[in-house]
Amino acid sequence: MKRLDIRDAGLVTEIITDRSVYATAKDDSVTDPYSYVIGVLKDSLNLWLHPEENTLVMFRQMNGIMAEMHIVIKDVGNSRSRSRASCIESCKWLFDNTKTEKIVSMINAEHLHSLALAFECGMNKEGLIVDGMQVDGKKVDLVLIGATKEDFNKLYGGASCHQ
Numbered sequence: 474m475k476r477l478d479i480r481d482a483g484l485v486t487e488i489i490t491d492r493s494v495y496a497t498a499k500d501d502s503v504t505d506p507y508s509y510v511i512g513v514l515k516d517s518l519n520l521w522l523h524p525e526e527n528t529l530v531m532f533r534q535m536n537g538i539m540a541e542m543h544i545v546i547k548d549v550g551n552s553r554s555r556s557r558a559s560c561i562e563s564c565k566w567l568f569d570n571t572k573t574e575k576i577v578s579m580i581n582a583e584h585l586h587s588l589a590l591a592f593e594c595g596m597n598k599e600g601l602i603v604d605g606m607q608v609d610g611k612k613v614d615l616v617l618i619g620a621t622k623e624d625f626n627k628l629y630g631g632a633s634c635h636q
Contacts, residue, residue, distance in 0.1 A: 488547045501607040528559045538574040560594040582614040
């Protein structure tokens with residue numbers, strides 16, 4: 474994994490504007506894929522790339538020990554095992570390279586494939602946010618998921634292979 478560099482803007486745009494990625498990431502506040510890319514790039518201090526896996530990792534430190542994390546994987550449907558490995562490696566990297574003790578995220582409750590991937594990567598359902606976002610004029614629920622460093626390391630070990 475590497476910190477996002479301005480030279481990576483093309484790859485980030487390619488990942489985010491991929492039809493399958495954009496369809497699962499957008500809500501009614503996003504008018505088009507490219508405005509979404511601009512919003513993501515504005516937070517570039519917390520963006521990391523796994524270029525060989527077409528994976529973009531976005532995280533925001535919420536407090537001293539907890540980070541909100543979103544993983545965007547292009548062509549997730551083409552290789553479930555590659556996507557799972559990339560997701561696990563991203564979580565390992567965050568736990569190994571920051572003071573994060575807990576990772577949380579929110580996933581649209583209608584995106585069953587995204588939820589399944591998160592659960593395969595060691596995340597657990599922690600709650601439900603009713604009417605948490607609006608997509609195509611319809612309010613949808615968000616599933617709050619999370620994993621502690623301790624629980625994650627029991628499943629996958631503590632040392633990342635890409636430190």
